[in-house]
Amino acid sequence: MALLILLMVSKFVYSVSLSSYYTFYLIEQFGLTKSGANLCLFIFLAAVAAGTIIGGPIGDRIGRRRVILWSILGILPLTLALPWLPLVPTVIVAALAGMVLASAFPAMVVYGQDLLPHSTGMVAGLLFGLAFGIAAFGAAGLGVLADMWGIVAVYKLCAVLPALGLAAFFLPDARH
16 A cells, blocks of 8 residues: 555646646746646646546556556656657647546556455545645645746656656555
């Protein structure tokens, strides 16, 4: 469970960096209007919703551990490239990263329930509660850093957060 929690931190702090500050980043980095930046945010959030929906069935088919590994580590090249890309590739890569990263959440919840089969409700509550709590603290912390260093510098820092996903290699095989 400790590894799942570390993976949740990586996933949700990176996710909240986009869902909360993406519009400000696009406005500062590319000079977009508010409506243009909000359209890009909509594209990102739609991709996140799609990733959440497809993550469960894919986890049932190929295994939850594989989905977790692929989704968290698979976005690392995308997140590392994101702060250095021009506008159109930024929008595409952010949406792709959001979709792939979001696909891990259903797999993580069921994986945790497989690890503790007699406490499925507790595991779901812990992981959902943890997700919202991490996102809240992450958003506040990133806001403080953005005020101190600027939003572009924060996005460059956040690009390495998915590297915490290397811990996923140590996940034991859960029964499914």
